[in-house]
Amino acid sequence: MNPPAARTLGFLRAEGLVKRFDDVAAVDEVSLSVNKGEIFALLGSSGCGKSTLLRMLAGFEVPTSGTVTLDGVEIASLPPYERPINMMFQSYALFPHLSVWDNIAFGLKREGLPKAEISERVEDMLRLVQLTAFAKRKPHQLSGGQQQRVALARSLAKRPQLLLLDEPLGALDKKLREQTQFELVNIIESVGVTCVMVTHDQEEAMSMASRIAVMSEGRVLQVGTPREIYEHPNCRFVADFIGQANLFDGVLSLDEPDRCEISTPEGVIHVGHGITGIPGMTLSLAVRPEKINIAKSRPDVAHNLFTGTVREIAYFGSYSTFVVDMPSGKSVKITEGNTARQDLSGITWNDSVFFWWSDSAAVTLSS
């Protein structure tokens, strides 16, 4: 039995949300639509307003203006304890004086459920996060990863319509993070709960979320799937913030339906599609480091071929990064996958090199 499509799309809707602290707008006219069952990430650096936005969804902050609806019901005026929403806190906020079992049962007891049902649901949650053996422990007797699973179990125990995750992996170390993020997604998907998460870590957002909203200075700049925001950023900020990008500024010199050319101080860059712009307008181009090829000898390509001097080489194991200085003074970052165990390129510091990219590699950015 599937819910009607109208309810599936835009299950959670925020419209024109504004939150001002004194005169500063922490969240500025944000509108979002989250679909039922998806994991939606709010991504941005600290101070971009993502946490304030999450806290408004949870009910800890009252919006200055704007509306929030969940499954068609206006919730912006409800206090947190009356919302069908649960949150997993960045610090986990586990109750230190209660056992794991009582932490998970806390929300169920507030609902006044019968004892038998509470214990059944707590047992289910403990099995889900594989902590049955730790039910009697106090939070401080658990490792960071275990505490995180208790926090998740506690926030899922009430079967919320919306699960909020505040920097879900922020308190874990790097190795544990990778393992945990898949576990977390598996659990959330097996429960089927709609989820909004906040993170400053783009890898975390990309690997966990089905869609991402990139935020900066209280505004949402772009919403899209991880691939969309990486491959088709809509502005300089997103291109630069998500992954790494070499940005070129220039002027549109040729615009035809199937191709265009941008004149930059570094030379003319060819793009394999039209952009319906006005010749003479200023444009930026973003080229991802991994989409640029590098070689010592001149390759046989017609466009987008440049020269430079290798200033830095950094070996990262699975790939290497080259920083190449162009004659114009601009530095370009290039990454090459280390597909062989030997160094095949033979490129070293201060070498003169050629680098190039295909017509479809660059993204044009108008803002």
Added chain:
Amino acid sequence: MLAFKFWPGRRFVIGVPFLWLLVFFVLPCLILLRISITDMGSGVNPFAPLFDSADGVWRFFLKYDNYVAIFWDARAGFGQTIYMDAYATSLKYASFTTLLCLLIGYPFAYFIARAKPSIRPALLMLVMLPFWTSFLLRVYAWKGILADQGVLNNALMALGLINQPIQMLYTDISMLVGMTYVYLPFMVLPLYATLAKMDLSLLEAAHDLGASPWQAFWLITVPLSKAGIISGAMLVFIPSIGEFVIPSLLGGAENITIGRVVWDEMFSSNNWPRASALAVVMIFLILFPLALYYHYSAKQSSTLGVKGGA
């Protein structure tokens, strides 16, 4: 840490207060114990030797009469002594004082702890302000307030609420008002210390899970401030059991507390051994169980208030 461990001054710093306590606390206690087992009655040298072996035979003069007299009366029987009554009275007043201090002090400490950080020092200063004047003066001031022709009665009569003065001075009311007033800061400060360092995201988590503000207070704030409640209660309860000045100045003839009895035995009856025995019994009856309880709960509460995660 290594350098610190071998720093000779460390022993000195710890040693000096310990030496101080040894000389001025442990030794007096031992002297008290020693006096309490000498011959009872006035006019006897309380420092008379406890044993004599002059003629080669050891003779001990250890007397337990003082202790017997505390618990047993020849006519009334076991437990029916003025001393036992005085212990009971002291326990009653100390318990009520502690309870009143907790009831008044908890909201007090709570709102200071939740006040804007910029005004917290000023509010704490106000809590400690009474200490700037003499304790005796402050207790005397309550006499002026609570007396039949005092400030409060005059005010109530002027307002027409009462026709004749209510007897407040030298009653339970004046005793409890005075004790609660004097000991309130000792309750507020430890409570403030625990409440101020509480992780507020725990309350948000409780609200998030469906607890109303009132439920979150009882289920999260109160249990997590247990350590502060216990130490505040100790700081009020222990000194108010032995309190002498307030019962003497504000208490009536029937409010015979153990502090007043010890004073009377010591200075009116000049019966040092009896007074010492009363003090020793008080220490054993009250302080030891409390010390054990405190030790146990300190151990337990040290595991609380730990923030989850990093």
